[in-house]
Amino acid sequence: MIPADTAEAQILELVTPLDSRRDVETVSLHDAPGRILSASVVSPIDFPHWDNSAMDGYAVRYEDIALASATEPVELAVIEDIPAGHSPQKSVATGQAARIFTGAMVPPGADTIIMQEDTERQGDRVKILTAGQPRAFVRERGSYRRAGDRVLSVGELVTATEVAILAAVQRSQVAVYRQPRVAILSTGNELVTPEVELQPGQIVDSNQYALAALVRQMGGIPVCLGIVPDDPAALKTAISQAIAEADMILSSGGVSVGDYDYVDQILSDLGATLHIRAVAVKPGKPLTVATVKGESTPLLYFGLPGNPVSALVSFWRFVAPALRKLSGQRHNWSAPFLLARSRHDLKAGGKRETYLWGQLYATPSGLEFSLAQGSHSSGNLINLAGTQALAVVPIGATAIAAGSMVRVLWVGADLPGG
Numbered sequence: 001m002i003p004a005d006t007a008e009a010q011i012l013e014l015v016t017p018l019d020s021r022r023d024v025e026t027v028s029l030h031d032a033p034g035r036i037l038s039a040s041v042v043s044p045i046d047f048p049h050w051d052n053s054a055m056d057g058y059a060v061r062y063e064d065i066a067l068a069s070a071t072e073p074v075e076l077a078v079i080e081d082i083p084a085g086h087s088p089q090k091s092v093a094t095g096q097a098a099r100i101f102t103g104a105m106v107p108p109g110a111d112t113i114i115m116q117e118d119t120e121r122q123g124d125r126v127k128i129l130t131a132g133q134p135r136a137f138v139r140e141r142g143s144y145r146r147a148g149d150r151v152l153s154v155g156e157l158v159t160a161t162e163v164a165i166l167a168a169v170q171r172s173q174v175a176v177y178r179q180p181r182v183a184i185l186s187t188g189n190e191l192v193t194p195e196v197e198l199q200p201g202q203i204v205d206s207n208q209y210a211l212a213a214l215v216r217q218m219g220g221i222p223v224c225l226g227i228v229p230d231d232p233a234a235l236k237t238a239i240s241q242a243i244a245e246a247d248m249i250l251s252s253g254g255v256s257v258g259d260y261d262y263v264d265q266i267l268s269d270l271g272a273t274l275h276i277r278a279v280a281v282k283p284g285k286p287l288t289v290a291t292v293k294g295e296s297t298p299l300l301y302f303g304l305p306g307n308p309v310s311a312l313v314s315f316w317r318f319v320a321p322a323l324r325k326l327s328g329q330r331h332n333w334s335a336p337f338l339l340a341r342s343r344h345d346l347k348a349g350g351k352r353e354t355y356l357w358g359q360l361y362a363t364p365s366g367l368e369f370s371l372a373q374g375s376h377s378s379g380n381l382i383n384l385a386g387t388q389a390l391a392v393v394p395i396g397a398t399a400i401a402a403g404s405m406v407r408v409l410w411v412g413a414d415l416p417g418g
């Protein structure tokens with residue numbers, strides 16, 4: 001059994017990311033969120049594109065109004081109105097000002113904006129009541145980025161902020177990595193699909209659905225290969241199909257020491273290299289990590305434990321980092337750990353790093369972890385409902401008392417207040 005951190009590092013070393021020249025496609029901005037940029041993005045224009053005003057007010061020459069105050073205002077002649085979208089027609093000379101609105105171009109000659117609230121308008125003249133700072137409220141051309149500068153980097157995850165930037169620099173389409181294809185197969189003679197009436201000894205294949213949902217949530221395409229019986233020939237056929245169709249393979253079940261646990265043997269028969277057989281994690285001890293020869297690059301194979309909670313924990317802890325790297329993401333691959341105050345006592349650690357599931361609350365005094373009530377058994381799917389985080393009890397740790405800080409692995413989609 002190897003420690004979880006060592007296993008994660010070793011797994012990340014084994015991942016060959018998608019190719020930034022071959023494995024790419026172009027998508028529209030509406031389809032881009034959740035995708036990973038396959039090339040850096042350079043702005044074709046200065047950003048902002050021209051000096052513009054951050055306030056509704058008056059564009060002035062600072063030297064004219066440097067001594068202005070409420071008791072000794074400076075009076076200027078208003079020569080033009082400049083709404084947003086309008087190109088100024090006149091240059092502001094000494095003793096003059098232009099009426100200007102937020103987002104409008106600063107006219108030539110002017111270098112400073114005085115907010116409307118610090119002025120008094122009288123006909124075609126305006127009194128300036130404070131001087132403020134030189135260049136105040138001018139968003140200078142190219143001050144955010146110059147034309148030719150990089151605005152986004154290859155490997156960045158596109159979210160709402162990145163699509164806003166892409167639109168602002170006039171990109172309506174963007175090059176992204178294609179979505180990685182992840183084959184999913186469930187092994188076990190006892191497994192059936194959910195609609196079947198259960199016969200004695202049968203178990204519903206819930207892992208297929210859980211793993212497909214996780215792959216999809218991370219931007220991958222699940223290739224669901226269904227249930228494979230505990231039969232070496234059937235398993236060999238299924239794994240060969242997975243190798244041909246996917247960029248990464250996940251199977252669940254059949255990796256322990258039982259008489260019907262064939263996964264490791266079939267992988268060896270297929271010429272795979274086995275790197276990991278077990279990790280010091282509870283739940284989720286049996287974990288096979290292998291590399292198999294793909295069409296052009298080696299593929300990573302995860303043989304996840306069959307127990308439903310174990311399969312999920314193994315995904316969150318080990319598969320998710322590998323999938324981030326495979327997808328082309330440049331950084332932040334590792335499992336995301338946070339610190340939270342535990343609302344409950346957590347039992348002492350054993351020989352494996354123990355993961356206890358529950359909910360995370362963002363409170364004004366920080367994050368709080370609330371332990372799911374009921375059994376934390378690797379077969380108990382039911383109290384996993386609503387899980388957002390897993391508290392980590394280190395190997396050999398004494399019991400963690402309620403109110404203490406604990407490391408938690410973030411596995412949720414959003415962070416509720418409460």
Ligand SMILES: Nc1nc2c(c(=O)[nH]1)N[C@H]1C(S)=C(S)[C@@H](COP(=O)(O)OP(=O)(O)OC[C@H]3O[C@@H](n4cnc5c(N)ncnc54)[C@H](O)[C@@H]3O)O[C@H]1N2
Binds near residue numbers: 252257258261
């Ligand atoms: N003698 C030992 N027995 C076991 C050990 C051990 O070290 N020595 N480890 C235990 C641990 S820990 C785990 S975890 C399991 C993992 O076993 P496998 O990965 O080989 O999984 P299976 O035996 O095939 O199934 C375990 C359990 O999970 C159910 N299952 C399997 N696949 C699915 C699925 N797709 N959807 C829902 N449920 C599934 C299966 O029916 C079993 O109940 O081994 C322990 N044994």
Ligand code: MOO
Binds near residue numbers: 281282283284307378
């Ligand atoms: O590792 Mo097993 O997943 O404890 O049940």
